[in-house]
Amino acid sequence: MLQQLAGRLLTQRWALRPTSSIQPTHRAVRSAYTYRWTTPNQRVTQTLRRYSSTSSGQSEHKVPPFDQTEQVVSFASFLLFGGTFLYMTWRPSPVRGDAGNDSTPTLDSLSRTASLADSHTQESLPEAPLTSLLNQPLTGEVLPLAEYYPYVLVGGGTASYHAIRAIKEHDPEAEILIIGDEPLPPYSRPPLSKEMWFTQDQAKRRALRFTDWQGREQPLWYHDISAYRLVRTHPDHGTALVYSAQQTTKAPLLLAEHRVTDLDVEKQIVRLDNQQVVRYGKILLATGGTPRELELAEDLPENLREQVTTFRDVRDYQRLETTADRAKHIVVVGGGLLGSELAYALAAGRKLRVTQVLPETNVLHNLLPRYLAEWTTQLLTKGGVKVVTQQSVTNIRAATPGSQPESADSRQLRVELSNGDVVEADHVVQAVGIEPNVTLAKRAGLETDTTHGGIVVNAELEARRNVYVAGDVASFHDVLLGRRRVEHYDHAAQSGYLAGKNMCGARDAYTHQPMFWSDLGPNVTFDAVGVIDASLHTASVWAKPAESEGSTHSEEYGQGLVYYLRDSRIVGMVVWNLPGRIELARQVVLRGEFRYKHVQGLTRMFNIHQLETSSSA
Template sequence: MAALIRHSVGLWASKLPLLRLPQRPSLSLLGTTTQHRLRTSTVPTFSRIIQRAYASSAHHDHDHDHGRHQQSKAPEEPYDQTEQILAFGSFLVFGSIFTYLSWTPVKAGSSQPYKLLPREDRPLRTTESAALASSSSSNADETQSPGEPSPAITTITAEPPLPEGETRPLAGYYKYVLVGAGTASYHALRAIKSSDPQAEILVIGHEEVPPYSRPQLSKEMWQSPSSTTFRNASGQEVSVFYKDRGAYAIVESDPESGEMVYKCPPASAGRVPPPILLLGHRVTKLDIEKQQITLDTDRVVQYGKVLLATGGTPRELPLVRDLPPHLRAQTSTFRTLADYEALEKESRVARQIVVIGGGFLGSELACTLAQRTSSPSPPLTTTTGASPSGPGKPHRLQVTQVLSGSTVLNRVLPRYLSRWTTEQIADLGVDVLRHKEITRISETESLHGPGSTPKLSIEFKDGAVVEADHIVQAIGIDPDVALARQAGLEIDAGRGGGIVVNAELEARRNVYVAGDAASYYDTLLGRRRLEHYDNAAQMGHLAGKNMAGESNPYTHQPLFWSDLGPAISFEAVGKVDARMPTASVWARDEPTPAPATEALTEDYKRGIVFYLEDNHIVGMVVWNLPGKIELARQVVLRGEFKYKHVQGLTRMFNIHQVEPKREPEA
């Protein structure tokens, strides 16, 4: 059948007068633009096939001319009408077959064909990769200096997917290396895989667990009997991990050779290369010129593109850092899953816990700790599977929150709302200490638990003293820029020390930054550095897309949210700063004002706070209005609404009729 097709096509091409092509078509007949495409195209298009069939490309002209002159020219035979008819019939029959076999497939339920990716973006088959790697290596040797990675080789020689259970050593080169294993890194990983599914990606994290979501550590996690799950708004039990360990190829040290190796997990066996996860390690050096990183084991890994998603390091009070080790062990910061597990365990036996800080984290922890004292704590299951403290016993936990100012969240909320929020936290049972400056921390004669370590004494500048079994420091983070500074990247000292990136989140060629450590330029609000989940997730996604070949600017307006007890849940978007002028609209349970003789008690149940800059709305807080934050985001993104539009915008949010929160199932 194949021979018949070839014979018929040959007859059609050579005998049909109306469609006949010359044996060596001249490029001049095709026009200048087409000539250039034929000579430079690397894609096997129909024009390319003409080149190969007739050897008419420029670098083949001489060879074929020489061969043709060697042969004697036979006189051309006259056309036979029978052959013409046969050729035309073959064209009608087999042309339909060719059209059917080469028809572009269409997705089920769609009228649009699959989009054919550009040649360089399509994943290579194993045989195709090997062939191109062979040809590229010979060319690279002529143009590249010794020791310099060849982009032509490294982008196409990805190793084939591992069979399940097969062990492979950690390679010396990866197309993508992600430094950090948090939210930004995870979303970058997903974005890269969606654009470049066959790429091998190395993710390096200093924690011993896979990427997970942090916001729940100070909120929902405290209501769960497990340290790795929580109940979402629908009452479903959800893991704090984005994916379990089985979705990754975890790098481990080989017990015999000591070499770093990994196995293909069952979830990805025989399909695409799984993300390679190196846990419990840090990157100590970044060489931008050589495109390589150095691990804390002195191992060097080269990269095609690298993402710095290093996050931040919790701040500590100098007084705490100077404590003796046995007293410093009774203090902690709060950032990681291990920090949560340690504090959760401590809260089961402690009688007095002091939280230092009046920001989001400090206020959330104070509320969470105070709420759990009213009932026995469920037994905790840690990431190691152990239950260190057994079933919780009901006991009175005294929670103290120490503020340097007069109110909580005083850098974000207007003064009146910050003051009211502080009162609500106090109503939960938190002892709020205002305008306090710590001057000394020491041990007391009181014991923390039966026969255990001494309690801590915290002395303040005004002479007040409080005791604590444990101190939690929630006074912010410093962006982790040590690696970037060592590599010579620009650090933005004016905004908390973030790593300066352009609109595409690129700090230098092939070096991207996302998350808490990134100082980026917001086209609407200017240069910013944010420490919120939504910002990390969106930046990671865009950085991953750009690493995989796109070039899109970061225009997202990130949101953040906080839950403070059962009565307060708010979300914010845009530029929200307590120093800015604001306009607020609040819903009242009773539309009729109280008589002038009665004192008005403020109760901010539902409302909106508009933040103004040059009379324009640049930020919003939606207070106890679930499902309205996306509308607020669009208002800020428009950038054209002013103070005079506040009343009209408020009607869009319908603050008097709000869908109730769906309570978690018991």
């Protein structure tokens, strides 16, 4: 029974993703593992030794590496109970042509899906300045914005979009008002640093469309503007906010390019930036974050400010896209996920000279064990990125003092580094993290998290009576891992959906373990779940290449697993070049009881020696 169940889970539950690095063909079964045990900020490399942490290969850990009796019991228990739970509760991802975005966001459907465009989405957003998209003529009867709405969503991103889905599912007649500061309906951000740069058709990119990993053309937005009732000012109606009554009656109202300036949680009212007041029944704060900037960037003269930008939303993407068409050399500041993805995308996707500057010793320094971060840095270098480590930007000035910008080809900027080196470039992109937007919450007297940042919520994602929080700005308590704040797409979608559901009367706790993914070249594509922190102990298992697959004189990290350990307990996992395995990794973390000594048995479940073929291969 266990064997049948395990086989069913491995062959049916996870459809594999073909990538540039993992072709949908059978690989030769490899005969050995490469094991690694790393301590924080320490590299230990001993091939074909099981988790030793000394050069002699002797383990210094008091716990025996593998207690075979307990391993077998734990392994069987996990297969039986965890597998049975997955099999009984799993629902297939919706067929794109049937349900699209109107289905509940199951774990599988959100795992590596940055675009969830509905099959009925109108795919006709014009190639025009974003602001003009909101200036469509009002037709028929025009109504003013009401004084009260049962559901008000502050923020127009992924969390709010999935909250709308949940509300409409549980309260189909609901009137929903979305207030966002961008000139677009809710859209997916991950493609802005990934697929958009590798979409070859310029017309598609300018229309905010991209080709996904399955070769399908996708729009960036979830539903286009026609799916919303647009609220805006109109010359014929003075300064009043109005909308057309001819649009779909029960469609959500979208008030774009506006902000909420004040929130009164006792009176349940919000004040808009035009001073209009709206009462609410339930409110969702999904305000996301604001990109951090280098301190020196704030003091730059106006003519240089346009060439030293941050990267967060569609407008930032469009500015950088325009710059990339003219530029020859771009500097990316930051060694995290966003900075590394952008650096690789600009170098490999747009064939530009790219210099990546970071204060750490390697890219992804805070996420990956040191040996793996070093290897990833080397791969980025081979991909055309000049990675400058352990340096910071100390000054940015015009290449010729007093010169005015004319064209990006004139190398206008001199970027000075802390070691005295100077890099001449056309543009600088800052990718140094975000600050959660908590200003509104602080004014309203809501509790904020001084350690992790964000707005403190309970298990139901509620910050105060009738006030819910989701996405990047939510500081929530994870029963297994403690208080956390997560800045990833999967968390925004899942927390937004649960918040919307609870706004309709449910009292469900947020127990989801968010995942994230990254693609950093033809040999680096990984998924991660749980606490991914390089300061933790890690245990890694790698499939050793067969003799015929390459030289044995250099380390190669093809397919493998990295386990993150806190007090010897597995609290996070990175699944490296193994598409389709992240849900199994999520269940390992969710169990909360697997330890270092179980690693070998768990690894067998991931079948890292052999990649299955998809049904279409």
